[in-house]
Amino acid sequence: MPKITVINTETDETKTFKAGYGANLRQAAHYHDVQIYKGMARMLNCRGMGACGTCMIEVEPMDNVDPHTFMERLHKVGPNQKLGCRAKVYGDITIKAAFKDL
Numbered sequence: 001m002p003k004i005t006v007i008n009t010e011t012d013e014t015k016t017f018k019a020g021y022g023a024n025l026r027q028a029a030h031y032h033d034v035q036i037y038k039g040m041a042r043m044l045n046c047r048g049m050g051a052c053g054t055c056m057i058e059v060e061p062m063d064n065v066d067p068h069t070f071m072e073r074l075h076k077v078g079p080n081q082k083l084g085c086r087a088k089v090y091g092d093i094t095i096k097a098a099f100k101d102l
């Protein structure tokens with residue numbers, strides 16, 4: 001099972017949890033009660049539809065997540081960034097989250 005370490009850039013908290021191979025990052029974080037949103041985006045987000053971009057995360061290493069999707073290219077995510085709701089996890093990763101508010 002991949003180990004996911006989440007560094008929340010808003011609170012400086014670090015939490016670690018495990019998720020199934022190929023798990024959706026947003027759903028896994030939500031299941032483990034780990035926050036990936038910042039500020040008002042906690043309540044006002046698109047609920048994983050890939051439309052709002054507030055679930056943006058920085059991922060290390062990118063080899064352990066799936067390639068960028070069409071919606072991520074629309075949001076012009078950087079080479080080490082993913083949308084949390086579009087990230088499938090295939091190995092141990094460390095992410096920085098909660099750095100994009102509305």
Ligand code: FES
Binds near residue numbers: 049053055056084
């Ligand atoms: S939750 Fe809106 S883009 Fe991911």
